[in-house]
Amino acid sequence: MAGDTEVRPSDAATRTPGRGGDRSPRTRARREKIFAYGMLTPTLAVVGLLTAYPIYVAINLSFRGGEIADLQNLGRYPLTLANYVEVITDPELLADIWRSLVYTVGVLAPAFAIGLGLALLLNRTFPGRRIVRPLALLPWAVPGVVVSAAFSWMLDGSFGVINYLLRSVGLIEQNVAWLANSSTAMTAVIIPTVWKFYPFFTIVLVAALQAIPHDLYEAARIDGARSWQQFRHVTWPALRAPAALAIVITGVGVFREFDFIFPLTGGGPDNATRTLAVRIYNEAFEFFSFGVSAALGVVTMFIAGALLLAANRAIGQGVR
Amino acid sequence: MVTVPTAVPPTRGRRAPRERRRRPPVTRGQWWLLALSGAVLLVLLFPVYWMIMTSLVPSRELLTSSPPLVPPLDTANVDAYGAVLESRPVGRWMWNSTLVTLGTAIISLVVSTLGGYSLSRFRTRAQQVMGFTLLFSRMLPGTLLIIPVFVIFASVGMINNLWSVILVNVAATVPFTTWLMKSFVDGVPFEIEEAAMIDGCGRLRALGQVVLPLLRPGLATTFTYACILAWGDFLFARTLMPNPNDWTITVGIASFIGEFSVDWGGLMAAGIMSMVPMLVLFFFLEPFLVKGMASGSVKG
Amino acid sequence: MRPHRGFAVAAAAAFAMAAGSACGPQQLDGTLVLEFPSWQAADESFSAWWLELIDAYEQENPGVEIDFYQVPFDSFVAQQTTRFAAGDPPDVVHLPSSNAVAFATRGWLEPLDERLAETDILQEWTPLQEQMKWGEDYYGVLLLGYGYALFYNEALLAEAGVDVPTSPDELLAAAEAVSASSDDVFGFGATTVQNPDNYTELTSFVVGGGGSWSDPDGAITADEPVAREALQQYRDVLATAPPGIQSQQRNELFFNGQIAMLIDGPFLLSEVRGAPAEVRDDLKVAAPPFDVVPGGVSNGLHVPADADPETADAVWNLIELAARPEWQERYTELAAVPAPRQGSVTEEALAEVPELDLFGTLADDAVDIFPTAPGLRQEYGRVGDTVASAAVRLFATDTTVDDVARNLQRELEGVGHGR
Numbered sequence A: 001m002a003g004d005t006e007v008r009p010s011d012a013a014t015r016t017p018g019r020g021g022d023r024s025p026r027t028r029a030r031r032e033k034i035f036a037y038g039m040l041t042p043t044l045a046v047v048g049l050l051t052a053y054p055i056y057v058a059i060n061l062s063f064r065g066g067e068i069a070d071l072q073n074l075g076r077y078p079l080t081l082a083n084y085v086e087v088i089t090d091p092e093l094l095a096d097i098w099r100s101l102v103y104t105v106g107v108l109a110p111a112f113a114i115g116l117g118l119a120l121l122l123n124r125t126f127p128g129r130r131i132v133r134p135l136a137l138l139p140w141a142v143p144g145v146v147v148s149a150a151f152s153w154m155l156d157g158s159f160g161v162i163n164y165l166l167r168s169v170g171l172i173e174q175n176v177a178w179l180a181n182s183s184t185a186m187t188a189v190i191i192p193t194v195w196k197f198y199p200f201f202t203i204v205l206v207a208a209l210q211a212i213p214h215d216l217y218e219a220a221r222i223d224g225a226r227s228w229q230q231f232r233h234v235t236w237p238a239l240r241a242p243a244a245l246a247i248v249i250t251g252v253g254v255f256r257e258f259d260f261i262f263p264l265t266g267g268g269p270d271n272a273t274r275t276l277a278v279r280i281y282n283e284a285f286e287f288f289s290f291g292v293s294a295a296l297g298v299v300t301m302f303i304a305g306a307l308l309l310a311a312n313r314a315i316g317q318g319v320r
Numbered sequence B: 001m002v003t004v005p006t007a008v009p010p011t012r013g014r015r016a017p018r019e020r021r022r023r024p025p026v027t028r029g030q031w032w033l034l035a036l037s038g039a040v041l042l043v044l045l046f047p048v049y050w051m052i053m054t055s056l057v058p059s060r061e062l063l064t065s066s067p068p069l070v071p072p073l074d075t076a077n078v079d080a081y082g083a084v085l086e087s088r089p090v091g092r093w094m095w096n097s098t099l100v101t102l103g104t105a106i107i108s109l110v111v112s113t114l115g116g117y118s119l120s121r122f123r124t125r126a127q128q129v130m131g132f133t134l135l136f137s138r139m140l141p142g143t144l145l146i147i148p149v150f151v152i153f154a155s156v157g158m159i160n161n162l163w164s165v166i167l168v169n170v171a172a173t174v175p176f177t178t179w180l181m182k183s184f185v186d187g188v189p190f191e192i193e194e195a196a197m198i199d200g201c202g203r204l205r206a207l208g209q210v211v212l213p214l215l216r217p218g219l220a221t222t223f224t225y226a227c228i229l230a231w232g233d234f235l236f237a238r239t240l241m242p243n244p245n246d247w248t249i250t251v252g253i254a255s256f257i258g259e260f261s262v263d264w265g266g267l268m269a270a271g272i273m274s275m276v277p278m279l280v281l282f283f284f285l286e287p288f289l290v291k292g293m294a295s296g297s298v299k300g
Numbered sequence C: 001m002r003p004h005r006g007f008a009v010a011a012a013a014a015f016a017m018a019a020g021s022a023c024g025p026q027q028l029d030g031t032l033v034l035e036f037p038s039w040q041a042a043d044e045s046f047s048a049w050w051l052e053l054i055d056a057y058e059q060e061n062p063g064v065e066i067d068f069y070q071v072p073f074d075s076f077v078a079q080q081t082t083r084f085a086a087g088d089p090p091d092v093v094h095l096p097s098s099n100a101v102a103f104a105t106r107g108w109l110e111p112l113d114e115r116l117a118e119t120d121i122l123q124e125w126t127p128l129q130e131q132m133k134w135g136e137d138y139y140g141v142l143l144l145g146y147g148y149a150l151f152y153n154e155a156l157l158a159e160a161g162v163d164v165p166t167s168p169d170e171l172l173a174a175a176e177a178v179s180a181s182s183d184d185v186f187g188f189g190a191t192t193v194q195n196p197d198n199y200t201e202l203t204s205f206v207v208g209g210g211g212s213w214s215d216p217d218g219a220i221t222a223d224e225p226v227a228r229e230a231l232q233q234y235r236d237v238l239a240t241a242p243p244g245i246q247s248q249q250r251n252e253l254f255f256n257g258q259i260a261m262l263i264d265g266p267f268l269l270s271e272v273r274g275a276p277a278e279v280r281d282d283l284k285v286a287a288p289p290f291d292v293v294p295g296g297v298s299n300g301l302h303v304p305a306d307a308d309p310e311t312a313d314a315v316w317n318l319i320e321l322a323a324r325p326e327w328q329e330r331y332t333e334l335a336a337v338p339a340p341r342q343g344s345v346t347e348e349a350l351a352e353v354p355e356l357d358l359f360g361t362l363a364d365d366a367v368d369i370f371p372t373a374p375g376l377r378q379e380y381g382r383v384g385d386t387v388a389s390a391a392v393r394l395f396a397t398d399t400t401v402d403d404v405a406r407n408l409q410r411e412l413e414g415v416g417h418g419r
Helices: A009-015 A025-062 A082-089 A092-122 A129-136 A144-154 A161-168 A185-210 A214-222 A227-255 A261-265 A276-286 A290-315 B015-021 B028-044 B046-056 B079-087 B090-121 B125-136 B142-155 B162-186 B190-198 B203-214 B216-232 B235-240 B249-254 B264-295 C003-019 C044-060 C073-085 C097-105 C113-117 C127-132 C154-159 C168-181 C196-208 C225-238 C247-255 C268-272 C309-323 C325-335 C347-352 C355-365 C374-378 C380-396 C401-417
Strands: C032-038 C064-070 C093-096 C141-147 C149-153 C186-188 C259-264 C283-286 C294-302
Touching (some): A025 A290, A025 B090, A025 B142, A025 B162, A082 A290, A092 A129, A092 A185, A092 A227, A092 A276, A092 A290, A129 A185, A129 B264, A144 A185, A144 B046, A144 B249, A144 B264, A185 A227, A185 A261, A185 B216, A214 A227, A227 A290, A227 B162, A261 A276, A276 A290, A276 B142, A276 C073, A290 B125, A290 B142, B028 B046, B046 B079, B046 B264, B079 B090, B079 B264, B090 B125, B090 B162, B090 B203, B090 B216, B090 B249, B090 B264, B125 B162, B142 B162, B142 B235, B142 C073, B162 B216, B190 B203, B203 B216, B216 B249, B216 B264, B235 C073, B249 B264, C032 C073, C032 C093, C032 C309, C044 C064, C044 C309, C044 C325, C073 C093, C093 C097, C097 C127, C097 C374, C127 C294, C141 C309, C149 C154, C154 C168, C168 C186, C168 C225, C186 C225, C196 C225, C196 C294, C225 C401, C247 C259, C247 C268, C294 C309, C294 C355, C309 C325, C325 C347, C347 C355, C374 C380, C374 C401
Parallel strands (some): C186 C259
Antiparallel strands (some): C093 C294, C141 C294, C149 C259, C149 C283
16 A cells, blocks of 8 residues: 555654754754744743643642641742642552553543544535534534533432433433443443543544545555545554544543543542542641642652653654 | 555646536436436434424424424424524634634644644654654543633633633644645645745745645645634633623533533524534635645646 | 742733733722622622621721622632632621631731620520630631521422421331422432532431530541441432432422422522422421421621731721621611521511521520541641542442441541641
8 A cells, every 4th residue: 555654754854853954054943943932922921821820829839738728928838748648658559550541541432433433424525514524523512511510400319411312222220320320420420521522533534534635546446446445544543643642632631631530529429530630639628638639640640650751652653 | 635656647637627627518427427426325314303403493393203204384483593593692702613623624724734734844763752742732532621721821810711712622633634744745846845845945935935835725625624623622611701791602502411401403493503603614715625636737 | 038939029010011911909088998898798688688787887997898799609718718818808798607717817817805795795606616626716607507407398398298397217108208299300409519508418417316426535436337327318319309409409499399308407498489389389398307407607797817907907897887786787678687686586587587596496406517626627628528429429329338337437536637
C-alpha cells in the first residue's frame, strides 16, 4: 500500500530546528530560538501564572500538618510528611487508582468507538448531512451540570426512563437502582461521561478523514483492496496521529473528571465510584483535611504524569 | 490534526474536491446512509429528547412505571419555559456566559496558535519538555486548585469580575488547544512557508499570510473546543462569581436543584436553552471544521 | 509579606492591569456593606423572613447595607470553605449547622460568649443551642432546631387499611401494606442512593430506639443490640421504599401521592403546601413512631473570626435583631417552623399552621442525632460518610446486619482515633 512510512522532505525539515537554506547558520539558529520561545511565551505566561502558583500552594500544603485553616499563610503550620504517609499507607489508595483507571478506560474505549463510527458515517455523502453533523455533535454542547442532572433523572432507580426502556425491550426484568448498587454504579457514571465526550472524537476524526485525498482510495481500489483493506491501509494511517492526540487530551480530562461522578453518586455507593478526583474533593471539602487532599493531588499528578509518559511512548509518533 | 504522513503526490490533490462539488444524483445507498444516521441519532440524542419531554410534560406524569414516550397532547405545555424566563434572569446568565465564552475562546485562539506553531516548527528538547509540562499542568483536579486560584483573584479584588473567570478558563483551555494547534500546524508542509520566506517574508508574516489561511479547520476546532469548555464551566464560575448578577448559565441551572426539591421542568427548559448557542456555533463552524482541510490547497 | 503571597499578589496584579480593572474596597462613601451569602435567599418560605429582617435592620442602622444573595444549596458549603480557607470570608456567616463545627474548630468563627452574655438568648433558646458550642465557647446562634416528625398521606394509609403508626413495628406493617397495594405507590420514602441524608435517616431510627453511635465520652456503640435492632428496622422499612432515588425525588413522590410516609424535619411542611391540590389535603403530620424523638440542628448565624471590630459589631447587631421576640415570632409565621426562642408560636401562627403545636413539642423533646462526643463532632464529614456507607449496605446489598454493625463500629472507631 502507499508507503505510509515514507518520510517526506518536509517531515525531516520540521524535525530539525533552524534548518533550511541558512546562509549564516549560527545567527539564524539563535534568532529562531528566540522566535520560538517568544511565540510560546503567551502560552507559558497564562498557564504559568494561573497554574504554577496553585500547584505550588498544593505542593506546599501537602507537606503541612496541624489544623490547616488559612491557605494564604501556610508557613504557620509545621512541615511534615504525615500527609504522604497517611495517603500512601492507606490500602484504599490502590483501589482509588484502580477505579480512576477503570473509569478512564471505560470512558475512552466506547467514546472512541462511537466517535470513530460516527466519523466514518458522517464522512460519507448523503442528503441531510449538513443537518445530521451538528446534531451528532450536540452532546458536546451540553454543559456538564446539565448532563449530570439529566442522567440522574433518567437513571432514577424507581421511575427513570432508562429502566423503563430496558424493561420494555426485555433487557431487564426488574428495575435496576443504577446509582445505588455498587456493581452498576461505575457503569452508570461512565455512560453520561461517554455521551459528553464522544463528539470530540467525532469532530477530530471527521476532520482527519476529510483530509485524505480521494485519489488514495481510488488507487487502493485499482489495486483491488476491499473496504476493510482500504480502511487498514488508507484510512487508519491517516487517523492514527489525530486519534492518538484526541485520546490523550480526553484521557487527561477524564482521569481527573469530577463533574459527572460527584453529582451522581458522590463517590458512593460504598466507595464504588470513588476515583482519585472525587476523593481529593471529599478530603478537602467534606472532611476538611486540606493537607491529605493536597498530598493525594500530588500523588495523582505523578500517576497521571507517568501514564501520560507511557501513553506518549506507546503512541509513538502520535503526540510527538 | 492530520499530520498525514501518507505520501500524497502533491499535484493531484487539487482535483478531488472539484469533482465532488458536482452533485451526482442521490443513490439508494445514500438514502440508506441517511436512514442509518437517523437511527444512530435517535439513540444518541435520546437524552436530549428526554430533556425536552421533561420540560414539556409535568414531571408528575413521568414518574410512573410506564411513562409516555411522546408528549401527551392534553397535558404537554411550554409553561416551564415561560416560568423560567419570567422568574429567573436567564437572559442575564446567557449574556454572562457569552462574554466569558467569547473572551476565553478569542484569547485561547491567539495564544494557542502562537504556541502551537512554536511547538510544531521548533522541536528542541526544551520545547518538548515545555509542551509536556503544559499537559502535565492539567493533571491536578480543578477542585484542588480552586482555593489558590481564589486567593489570587481575591487578593486583587477580582472576585465577581468576568475577567477572572475568563483568565482561569484560558489557563485551563490553552494546554490542550496548544497541542491541538500544534498538530494542525504539523499538517501544513514546511515548504509552503519556506517558499514564502524565500520570497522575502519574515517568519511572522509567513505565518500570518501563508500558514494561517491553511489553518482554518484548526482555528475552527480550537475555537469550538475553547467555547465548549468555557460555556460548560461550572466550578470556576460558581467560585469566582458568587454574586447572582454575575452567574453564568451553568451556575443558574445548578440553582434549580434545591435543598428539598428539584424543579425538573425548569431545569430542563433552562438546560435546553443553554444548548442553543453552542448548537448554532456548530452549525456555522462545522463546514470549516471538516471541509477546510479537504479544500486541496493544503496538499498543494 | 510572605514570599509566596507576594508572588500571588504580583501575578494577580499583572492580571488586574491586563484586565484593566480592579474592584473597590467594601466601604464606598462611608456606607458599610455587609456581604451575606445564603442558600435561603431564593427559598420561598425563609427568604421572606430574611428580606423583612434585613429591611428592618437597614432602617435601624443607617450607613449599613446588607448584600444578601443566593448561593445554590448544592455548592454552598464548598463555596464558603473556599472563601474561609482563602482568607476572604463573607461578613454575615450563615451555615448549615452540621458543618459549623468544622468551621469553628479551624478558628474561622468568632466566639460569641461575651456578646451572648448581654442578651437573654442562652436563657430563652431551645436546648439545641448547646450544639452551637465547641469546647467552652458558643460560636453561633441557632436559627432552627427541630424534632423529626412523621409526614404521612392519610388517604394512602386509609386505602391500605392501616392506622398512623406509633412504633417502628407498626411503621413497617403500615409501609408493607401500602407497598403491596400498587406498583406505583410506596409505603415509605427515603434517600436510596448514597447521600449525606442517609446519615439522618438511618440515625433517626437509631436515636429513636434509644441508641446512639457513641456515648458522650466517644466510645463507639454502633455494635450494641439497640443499634443493631435499629439497623434491622431501617433495612426492613427501606425495603418498602422506592429504590435508587435522591432525597428531592423522595419529596416529589410524596407530594405526588406516591409515597405514604416519610420522616423529616418541620421545614418540609412549607414544601408540602406546594403539593398538587388533589394530594395536599391528604398530607398530614404526626409524632415520629419512636420512643425517643430524634432531632437535629438546621442552621445558624455566625460572626467570622478576624473581622474588623466595626464589621463584627454590625454583624452581631443583625444576629441580635433576629433573636428579638418579635422577629422570632415573625419567623414562626413566615417559615411555618417553630423558632428557637421559647414561646415564639403565636396564636395567629397557630391558627394558620396548626402543626406548629406538634413541632414545638417535638423540638423541646428532641435528642440530637449527632453524637455529642467532641472527637466525632469535629469529624462530622467522616462520620456522616461512614454511616452513609453503612446505610447503603443496608438498603442496596445483602450484607447481614451483624456484619454492617461490626464494620461500622470498627470504621467509626477509626474516625475517632485518626488525626
